[in-house]
Every structure is written in C-alpha cells, then in structure tokens.
Amino acid sequence: MGLAIVALVAGCRDSKDTERYALDGKLVVFNYRVATARFLVNLKHLRTPGEGEVAVASFENPAGGDAIEVREKIWPATDKTTLTTPPLRCIVKDHPYKIAIKIEDSAGQPVQTIDTTVTSSEDQTLLPDKPLVVGPFYTPNPEMKGRSVAEQAAASREDCPNF
Structure with a gap:
C-alpha cells in the first residue's frame, strides 16, 4: 500500500521535468563609481549540465538597434550560470526590457528556451556620463x-531614443 501511494504522488509531479535551468535572479546593475549599467541574469542548474552546453542570451538594447547577444559556456562543476551584458546606455525606469535565453547542446541544438524581462527601478540619468575615478588607486577623474x-545627466541622455 505504501509503495502505491509513493508511485501515485510521483506520477502527479509537474511536467517541468524536461527543464534543465531556471531563472535565479535578474537585475539591472548600476555602478556609479565607473559610470556603467548592465543587465544580469542568473540561471540555476536543475540538473548536471551536459558537456559543451552554452547559454545564449539576447537582451533588448535600451539604446535601440539590434539586440545584444551574450554567449556563456555552462560549467558542469557549478550550480549557476551568470549572463551579463557589456555596459549599456539609455536605460529607462519602469520599462520592461526583453530577454530571450536559449540553451544549446554541444552540437548547437536548442535544449531549452527561457523568455523573461528585466525592469530598472531607476533611470540611467542617475549615473555620471564618465567614470568618477580612474586607475587602480581610484584617482578622481x-x-x-x-x-x-x-550637466552629467544631460550628457548621459545624448542620443537616447527613450528620453
């Protein structure tokens, strides 16, 4: 009787068994000191990754134009994979920016896709347009x-379609 109940409960599990990765955090990172803003997404490994798997993320470009593509090798020895954009411009508060993530196997075939958005709680105008410090000793710029x-806020909005 006990085995029958366990089998019944196991049969009722969610159909997410095919998922290999799950979102484990997404945010907009503002680094005031060096005047950069980036999108960051963490993927949690739900299973041991296959050898040669790669995460390919396509981030909406806040400045307009083509999406920003980031490729990151997935390491089996870790429990998370982080996808980070290069520095971005023109981020607007409360705008949901699209992110499409595709996990590819070693042959380049898709094994999972994840679509999401990231929204900033601040405009990029809070950042200076140039780094406040330079060099390894944080010398004032x-x-x-x-x-x-x-003046800095106005300069950070130059050529931005969203402001």
Whole structure:
C-alpha cells in the first residue's frame, strides 16, 4: 500500500521535468563609481549540465538597434550560470526590457528556451556620463572636475531614443 501511494504522488509531479535551468535572479546593475549599467541574469542548474552546453542570451538594447547577444559556456562543476551584458546606455525606469535565453547542446541544438524581462527601478540619468575615478588607486577623474550633476545627466541622455 505504501509503495502505491509513493508511485501515485510521483506520477502527479509537474511536467517541468524536461527543464534543465531556471531563472535565479535578474537585475539591472548600476555602478556609479565607473559610470556603467548592465543587465544580469542568473540561471540555476536543475540538473548536471551536459558537456559543451552554452547559454545564449539576447537582451533588448535600451539604446535601440539590434539586440545584444551574450554567449556563456555552462560549467558542469557549478550550480549557476551568470549572463551579463557589456555596459549599456539609455536605460529607462519602469520599462520592461526583453530577454530571450536559449540553451544549446554541444552540437548547437536548442535544449531549452527561457523568455523573461528585466525592469530598472531607476533611470540611467542617475549615473555620471564618465567614470568618477580612474586607475587602480581610484584617482578622481580630472574630466569630472567642475561638472554639475545636471550637466552629467544631460550628457548621459545624448542620443537616447527613450528620453
């Protein structure tokens, strides 16, 4: 009788058994000190990844134009994979930016897709348009001397379609 109940419960499991990865966090990372903003997505490994698997993420470009593609090898010895864009411009508060993630096997064939969005709680105008510091010792950037916050915000919006 006990075995029959266990088998019945196991048979009622969700059909997500085919999923290999799940979203484990997504955010917009603003680094004020070096004046950069990036999108970041973490994928949790639900199973041991196959040899040679790759995550390919297509991020909506806040500045317009082509999507930004990021390819990251999935390492079997880790429990997560992080996908990070290069520095971005023109991020707008409360706008959902699309992200399409495709997991490919070693032959380049898709094994799973994940579609999601990431939304910033702030506009990129809160960042200076140039790094506040330069060099390994965090030397103040001489280009920033005497520039007002308003001047920096205006410069960070130049050529942005969303402002």
